[in-house]
Amino acid sequence: MEQTLLGFINTLRQHDVRISTSETLDALQTADVIGYSNQQLLRDALAASLTKTRDEKALFHQCFDLYFLAKGERHSEQQQTKTESPHPSQFELPDAVAGDAAVQNALSAPMVQAALEGNNDAVAMAIEEAAEGISLDNVRFNTQKGIFRRRLAEAAGTGQFDRAIDALKAIDSEELAGPIEWLEQQRYVLDMAARDAVEHQLLLNANAAGRAIQQQMLRNTRLSALEHYHLKQLPTLIRALAKKLATRHRQRRRVDRRGKLDMAKTLRRNLAYGGVPFHTYWKQKRKDQPKLVVLCDVSGSVSTYARFLLLFLYSLTDVMPRIRSF
Template structure:
């Protein structure tokens, strides 16, 4: 039972379900206290130890079903039957033929058909996480698709080989069991195909999705930022200035009060000596302020910029409320623009960003490439005190979304908030990847007008 559990753990790790050595030891110890032949108890022990959050449960169930049910059918059971003997014979003869071929992908598929899914799961996990390489000139995000196509072709080749073995003289198998063996091979290859084409979906039950906003301003508050006239833009800026001033005062008072820590008993008693032992002067321990950090990744393509300029403006006006604010912009490639706000006044900095930042403003929007650039060059900017704010419509021109990178960023920071200037009813239209990305976010909200922006800023600061 221990060896079987360890093999399952290896498959979990190959499929990117993180299982630590301590969790394996705990599971083995707990299996000794239950009846491991009772599947309910066995399944409960493994799930309790290996599926550590709601986000891991679906993936665990998929792997458990694959390893303990689909890979352990009657044909490959402990009891030796004509079916199982014939199945093993076909596998052995196909393995001999592939040995001279040297095709690692076909070997992984053959092992999968033989009930050893480790190599194929590792192959699929690497394929799902395959990152597109940044290219100069004409860029294409076809790397992952072409890799999947190659695996599909190998699966079809394996189907043809199975039919050749079953129909020819390679396998001496009784005609009465050929049909069952062919069905079992077909089922396992179909399972391999499903693992390839159906990417694992992450359960995000803790997602905060804000659909409605309070009506702070009846007229100006409901107009989309992209539709504001010149006069309305100035009116919105006045509202934002008043809001910023109010929030700064509230935040300053809150942090001032929060600085008072617990009573320092030793110092209080020492000073009480001046008053005949009566603790008249209460001394409190110094408590350092715990201000959060903000990292902003902002899409500055034409469809989003009207919202992004207001967001960048207000976040930098609220720098006193946070210990650090860092900003990045992108269309396809990513560029840091933090220094622009340090060296210039906010409005001047925003104008300079739209002219001088080292990015191609006329490129096609590519969120996957932007996330890859951030991961490669700026991952240390994230820690467990950092809130990552992404501003964009998630429209990536049908390029590879590379959402697995967003999952890695989630693991590094305190929370991810996605602000989409489009209303939610448009998130599933056309090239929008919003429903792909939101499974890795802690909070998503529409933020395309003044009322929605005020709601977000008040919650962020207060």
């Protein structure tokens, strides 16, 4: 379950929910204490551990529903489909065929045996294990559905059903029509489960991937070429740009009695003691508080640029509080 929870946290990060390493460890510890049996309690506990703002809570609940609740509903549908399918007891082979070594070898495959035993959880478990093996989290676009579905189905075990079907067809007996049809139906159930898993993961990732592509496009497009409805998306992009600048330049304005030792000054001031550093001196960083005054032309010809600049300055108040714009 830890890998599932880590995958969920990675999905939250893709949806711009800020989660640090310490918060990830807190979430894992919270899940160990709360347990996974009570889903509502787990949801509230993880929300308290991983979110900090109202917008992040809304994104958290949306992703949680897609990642856990929808996944549970999909597994229930798979079990219902298998319940409605012909019972494994109807899979009967003639005595002459049952002793065939090739047939027995094909029918002994894990997925085929699970289907014959009526194990309704085998498909869900095989899909979950195969999804980790092929990195299903990397699916981002609708054009990738086909290749990820094929990879996931093959990793889950559709090839095992294909070999069993080919082994029975090679005997060429009308008495095997029923068992072959039953095996084909079980293969179809596994293939549909792979399709649903890919579409489910695409729902989680597509919005985040599409938003990232759109933001990249906005960064590389001239402001004069942007349409009016794109301008409404600029504040989010500007805040991210200002936050990046703030993170890069947010330093202590004065560092004293700590930090990097000033070797030249320490040795020079301790010459009277034979070079023994009785008194240490530390390098001090002095960063003056900048004052920024901006004059903006707000005529119609440059209104787009002025709006961008004013929004950017407003977002910079976290770094430079003394900003005046006219």
